[in-house]
Amino acid sequence: MIELRDIIVHGLPPFFIGACVGSFLNVCIYRIPLGKSVVTPGSRCAACGAGIRWWNNLPILSWFLLRGRAVCCGTRIDFRYALVEALTAGLFLALWRCYGVTAPWLAVIYMVFVAALVVATFIDFDYYIIPDRITLGCCVAGLSLSAAAPELHGAVSWSAGLLRSAAGLITGGGLLWAVAVVGRRVFRKEAMGFGDVKFLAGMGALLGWQAVVFIVAVSSLAGAACGIMVMMVSGWRRELRIPYAPYLALAAVVWVLGGWRVMAWYSEFLIGNR
Ligand SMILES: [Zn+2]
Incomplete structure (x- = not known):
């Protein structure tokens, strides 16, 4: 019975808060691309x-009622x-279970970050854009939070946090920027949107350069797999556009929820085998 009580005491609040935040994210997804205020009316x-x-x-209940x-x-x-409300609720619950006890401040920062990922994902599904408010917002928030909470990067001083954040921003932005420029030369059309470039730069600013490597690898694998499935279902139409932000967001969530452990294990494995 203690376990059930534990689940209710520690699980219900983040789930409930996540569902309410998800309700607000629905408003953001609908209004931000239209240039409307997300607060009023x-x-x-x-x-x-x-x-x-x-x-x-x-949240969640009303649709069914x-x-x-x-x-x-x-x-x-x-x-x-x-769905957006349930997804946000589930993500908040998972983040709280990962960080709530050991580093509650990190949990809160990651919750805000994941909320931005949800909004970017669904706006990209709808319009094939990621608004600057979100991507550049992530860059600025990533840099300033890294100085305020250097433990985000495993650092102690604010200057070290800021430095690692800047390294992540440059790695993320630079990598996709190169892909965008080369892609445009080779395919003579937009292969990578600059929204994606700014988005990964923002992720790098908050999560560091190791996360960027992980996110690029996981998102391109997931994107390619889903792209092939969609093309098979739709009969190999070549002009099909596939938004990339959802895969970037998915990979970033996997990183925050424990992908970094896999990466640490993998690099140890490589070094050990040299
Ligand atoms: Zn009506």
Whole structure:
């Protein structure tokens, strides 16, 4: 019974907070690409503009209680709203289980970071762009948080944290920038969006250059695998566009949730075999 109580006490708060944050992220995903404020006005029906009462706006639950239809006008509500809320809730719970006890501040920083990843992912799905507000925001936040909390990079002094953050930013931005430039020369079209370049630079600023290496490897493998599957299903149409941000975001989440251990183990393995 102690275990069940443990799960409720330590698991429910981050899950609940994540679901509420996810509800706000839905607003961000919808409004940021339209250039609207994410704060005002309050929640409105996307179809008829009627205000939404809080009891019809409960994260995850409301979609099921309302059976996927808006109260005001009966318009179908995309299941994705509930999915984004459940996803954010699950990610917050996982982050808290990883860092909550040992480094609660890191857990909070990673929660904000993962929230930005969720927004970037779904905006890229919808529009094939990643807004500067998110990518450049990650760069600035990554640099300043690394100075304020150098333990993000396993450093002690603020200057060491900032230095490692800058190294990560330059590695991430530089690597994809090179891919973008070479890709444009070789394929004579946009192979890599500059949103992706800025996005990986921001990830590098927060997570360091080792994370950049991991994220590039994992995201390109995952992207290639999914791309081949999508092309097989859709009958090998060559003009198909596949957003890259979701794979970058997925790889970054894997890194934060323990991929860094795999990387540390792997580099030890390489050194040991030399
Ligand atoms: Zn409506």
